[in-house]
Structure formats: C-alpha cells, structure tokens
Amino acid sequence: MNKNIFFDQASGLRQMSNNKKVKVIAVSGGKGGVGKTNVTLNMAVALAAQGKRVMVLDADLGLANVDVLLGLRVHKNISHVISGECTLDDILIEGPNGILIAPATSGTRSMVELSMQEHAGLIRAFGELKTPIDVLLVDTAAGISDMVLSFCRASQDILMVVCDEPTSITDAYALIKLLSKEHGVHKFKIVANMVRSLREGQELFTKLTRVTDRFLDATLELVACIPFDNSVRQAVRKQKVVVEAFPKAPAALAFRALASKAATWPVPNKVGGHLEFFIENLFENKARVED
Secondary structure (H helix, E strand, O other), X not given: OOHHHHHHHHHHHHHHHOOOOXXXXXXXXXXXXXXXXXXXXXXXXXXXXXXXXXXXXXEOOOEOOHHHHHXXXXXXXXXXXXXXXXXXXXXXXXXXXXXXXXXXXXXXXXXXXXXXXXXXXXXXXXXXXXXXXXXXXXXXXXXXXXXXXXXXXHOXXXXXXXXXXXXXXXXXXXXXXXXXXXXXXXXXXXXXXXXXOHHHHHHHHHHHHHHHHHHOOOEEEEEEEEEOOHHHHHHHXXXXXXXXXXXXXXXXXXHHHHHHHHOOOOOOXXXXXXXXXXXXXXXXXXXXXXX
C-alpha cells in the first residue's frame, strides 16, 4: 500500500476528529485477574446512568470477554470491520443502561499481525464512526505487550487497576515504567481493587508510589478504592454488573463514585487521544520497523 496515500487518509481523519470531543480512558493493570474488565463495565454503566453516551471497546483483540460477562450475543465483531465487511457502527451492541460495546474476536490473530491495508481500514472505521459518544472506555488485554502500551499511550487518561498482591504491584510497576520511560506517559490514575478497607487501599497505593517515586518520572493519583464484595461475584454469575444487579452493594457505591469522578476529568482541546490516532501510531511504528 502506498504510504503517501495512507498518510493523506490519516490527515483527513485528523481534521474530522477536531469536531469529536470524546473522553478516552484506557483501563489496564498489567496482571490478569485484577478485575479491570469489571471496573470498565461498572464505570460504563454508572456513567451512562449519569447521562453520558458511553462506548466500551474490548481491546483484548484475541481473547474477548466483555460480551461474555454481560451475556450478550455477538453477530459481528472488530474482525468484520477490519476485513471491510461492515462499519464500526454496524458491530455495536447495546448493553445495560444503553452502553455501546464494540466486541472483539476470540481465538484469532491479534492486531499486531494486521497488514498495512488492514490498519488503514481501522483508521477509516474510527474516523467515520457516526454514533455519537461522550466517553470511550478501552478495556485492554492483560500483560505489557506492544498493543497494551499503544492503547494506553493513545488514551487521555490511564486507569491502572491494582490488587494487594505482590505480582499485581510488580506488573503494574512494569507497565508504568515502560509507559513513562519509553512512551512519554507520566500521569496514571490508580484504582485499588478488591481491598478489605479504605486503609488497605491507601497502603496499597503507598507501596506502589514508594517504588515509582524513587525510580520513575511518574505521577500517580489514587482515584478509587473498590472494596472486596461478594456481590461482585454474584453479579458476574448473573452476567450483570454489580451497579445494576446490586445497586446498594459497597462495590456498586464505589464504582458510581469513580464514575462521577471520571466524568469531571477534562477532555484536552488539542488533537490527540482519539482512537484513530492510536491506530495511526500503530501503523507509523510498523512502517518504521519495515523500512
């Protein structure tokens, strides 16, 4: 594919995006099993209840699970957008409180293996999204792969979900280190998940900042302490989010508080942070490697 044509297309999408002020939040954590998908979906449903138009992108593009957690039937997913069979608008499915979900694929090749033409198709898909949204929540995959780093780098805010386990703290630190040292990302919002008390959440945050303050040029902010709550597990069994299934549960109250806080985070006036720019960056990095 002619690179000049590709970048002409990307330039056109950049102009289109100037009129799209969308808050883009990546939810990550490094380690799997810390509850980041639960955090993403509960935030999404709580934000929608506050009147926000919310879209969730399942960015675990090889092992999708957002639709499974909500018990939703998926007919088409991001792979059909990549192949040009349909638009991004066509694959969106509605979840609780009217949230929209862009489902990913399961058991297929990841985006790092996409061709240049397929990258171009994704840029076009996000640039041509007609469905109006206020907030885009990106549920990243576990680990510290290039794809996770790229999703985080492209977002305006990064929520790092951490549990009080040594492996969770170590993996979160590794992800923060890579983003700050190699990708120029220096601000991170921390969610202490499944903690037994507010004090435990604050101590967990202190453990993390003790290391980052010493070795990294990174600013961490504790934005939520989500309590360990059996209602969350019960909601998952019902294929619902806890803010919907058990609205008065302690975890549900904490998720709604986090959503209220997230709603106040500003959207930058400058161009950037929109997902088509993330995909454009992916292509640019791929092009540099292939040159």
